[in-house]
Amino acid sequence: MPETAPYGSWPSPVSAEIVAENDGRPGWLSHAAGALWWTRPQPAEGGRVALLRLPDGAVTPEVVLPARWNVRSRVHEYGGLAHLVTPDGAVVFAEFTDQRLYRFEPGSDPVALTPSPAIPSGLRYAEPVLSPSGTEVWCVREEHTGPAPTDVRRALVAVPLDGSGDVRVLVEDTHFLACPRPSPDGTRLSWIGWDHPNMPWDATVVRVAPVSSDGVVGSPVTVAGGPSESVPQAEWETADALLVVTDRTGWWNLHRVRLTSDGAAEPEVLCERAEEFAGPLWQLGMRWFAPIGEGEVAVIRGRASSRLNLLDTGTGLLYDLLEDVHTEWSPTLAVSGRTIYGVAASRVEPFEVVAAGGGSVAPVLPSVLSVPVTSLPSPQPRTF
Numbered sequence: 001m002p003e004t005a006p007y008g009s010w011p012s013p014v015s016a017e018i019v020a021e022n023d024g025r026p027g028w029l030s031h032a033a034g035a036l037w038w039t040r041p042q043p044a045e046g047g048r049v050a051l052l053r054l055p056d057g058a059v060t061p062e063v064v065l066p067a068r069w070n071v072r073s074r075v076h077e078y079g080g081l082a083h084l085v086t087p088d089g090a091v092v093f094a095e096f097t098d099q100r101l102y103r104f105e106p107g108s109d110p111v112a113l114t115p116s117p118a119i120p121s122g123l124r125y126a127e128p129v130l131s132p133s134g135t136e137v138w139c140v141r142e143e144h145t146g147p148a149p150t151d152v153r154r155a156l157v158a159v160p161l162d163g164s165g166d167v168r169v170l171v172e173d174t175h176f177l178a179c180p181r182p183s184p185d186g187t188r189l190s191w192i193g194w195d196h197p198n199m200p201w202d203a204t205v206v207r208v209a210p211v212s213s214d215g216v217v218g219s220p221v222t223v224a225g226g227p228s229e230s231v232p233q234a235e236w237e238t239a240d241a242l243l244v245v246t247d248r249t250g251w252w253n254l255h256r257v258r259l260t261s262d263g264a265a266e267p268e269v270l271c272e273r274a275e276e277f278a279g280p281l282w283q284l285g286m287r288w289f290a291p292i293g294e295g296e297v298a299v300i301r302g303r304a305s306s307r308l309n310l311l312d313t314g315t316g317l318l319y320d321l322l323e324d325v326h327t328e329w330s331p332t333l334a335v336s337g338r339t340i341y342g343v344a345a346s347r348v349e350p351f352e353v354v355a356a357g358g359g360s361v362a363p364v365l366p367s368v369l370s371v372p373v374t375s376l377p378s379p380q381p382r383t384f
Contacts, residue, residue, distance in 0.1 A: 013375050022369045025351045026052075028081050028285065029334040029341050033089035036334065036341055036364065037064075038353060039071055039082070048072075051083055051091065054364065056336075061365060065104060070096035073284075075126035075142045075154075076176075081285025084128040084137060092128055092137050092161070099124040101137065101159055113137070115165045119144055125159070127178065127284040131215060132186025136160050138170060140177050140284055156180050156191060158215060170217045171209070176200070178284050182211065185239040188259075189217050192231060192281075200281035203227050206234045206244055208259065223257050223264035232281040237291055237313075243270075245278040245288060252278035254289060254299060254311065271316045277301045279331060286331040290340065298340045298356075300329045304381030308342060308356055324361040326354065327379075348373050 003010075021043055028039045035055045042050050048070040054061040065071065073082040073094040083093040091104045092113065099121040102110035117123040121144075128139040141157040155172040171177065174193030178200070181190045189211050194204040209220035224244050225231040232252070234244040242257045246267060254277050255267035271277070277299055278288040289299045289311075297311045301318075305327045310319040326344035330351060334341040339357040341364065353364040 013371055018369070018371070022350065022367075023047075025330070026343050026353050026365075027330060027332055028083065029332045029343065029353070030083075030085055031334040031336040031341060032085035033087060035085075035089075036061075036336075036353075037083075037085050038332075038343075042067075049082075049096070051093065064091060065093075065110070069093075069102075069110065072096035073124060073126040074099055074121060075124045075140055075284060078283050080126045080283035081128070082126060084130065086130060086134075086161075090161075092159075094125050097121075101125050101128070101139075103161060103163070111163050113159050113161065113163060113165065114167060117144075119146075125157075127180065128159075129180055129182065131158060132182050132211060133215060135162070136215065138180050138182070138189075140180065141167070156189075156217075171207075171220070173207070173220065174205075178281060179234055181234065181236055183236050183239050187211055187239070190223075190234055190236065190242060192225075192234060200232055201230050203229060204231050204281075206231050206242065206257070208242070208264070221263045223259065224255070224267055232278045232286065233288055235289070235291055243289065243291060243297065243313075250274075252276045252288075254297065256313065270313050271299075271311055271318060273301070275301055275303045287333050288331045290333040290335050292335055292338065292340070298333055298335065300331065300333070300342075303383050308340065308344070308361070321356050321361050322359040324356070326361060347378060348376055 023043050024041045026038045026040045030037045035053050039049050042048050045067050049072045051064040051071045052061040053064050071082050071093045073079040101113040103113050104110040124142040126140050128137045131138050136158040142154050145151045156170040158168050175195045177193050179192040190208045192204050205222045205225035207220040208223050210218040229248050231244050231246045234242050237243045240259050244255050245252050254270045257267050258265045289297050291297050295314050299309050299311045300306050306329045325346045328345045330343040343351050344354050345351040350367050350369050352367045354361050355364050
């Protein structure tokens, strides 16, 4: 028979040791060079963040970097996406201890790409993307110039992959910057910016500027966002159109922004619903949607809970993924062909790497946490 006991006094199979040993939520997914990549904290190694690689067709991932390396950025102190995998399989990452960018190739030691700062950890980098030429990494740099919290400036910068350390500034127009994205044809750069005292869920702008053949960024125009509008993510759909999530309707909904010769047309809502297709931009690199091609976009949406859907941008219709028991999705997505990779959790499983394709969602690497289902609560979604 059930026994009644004061709160906190009943025996539980969930011990402090189990919680500490399994504090390793995967994150920051990408698919490149024929493999799926993600990060995962390693509680048994002092909590350092490891980078894992799972080649296509394999079942067991490998840890890419030795235990002394910690793939973690301190930009904004909240950090964010701290690595990039190039098409040839090289890894560019931010090392936590000194915040410099390094390049790693299998069989060799990581090589520093950025100079040593005058102030320890004073030059920080996050959300790296490959330049149109493939010879540089473009990313957000946060430069600490003194001891005061206000002694800081941020810019989008270009970091050469040849190790020369000749870092150059691309954009430096707002207090905060995020989401640098070269266009598919390499002739434009888009990014998100906002100014103090706004937070990114209060007011941001999306800007686009031309990029010359030698990688110089020209004068920008604002194509979305504004003083009372938040855009936490923007991705290129084509060379002349952006997909953006904006809360101009009162909810973060997906819109299309078509570029014109002198700016952009009014954002066109693709699926207007009283629910969120994004969330607060706490960390750089958060990704709630990912274009798949052929007019489809993978979207994370919901209110009290979240789910993964396919959105047809032509009709505005949403398609469910069958046999998906997950009720919470992290804002990180990767796409390979028609397969969508994400990090999701359910009532009975913690966050795990999953693959969605063929109408179903299945774990790529099942979680190892073993707790009786009878000991897990059944949450109920609530909105207010």
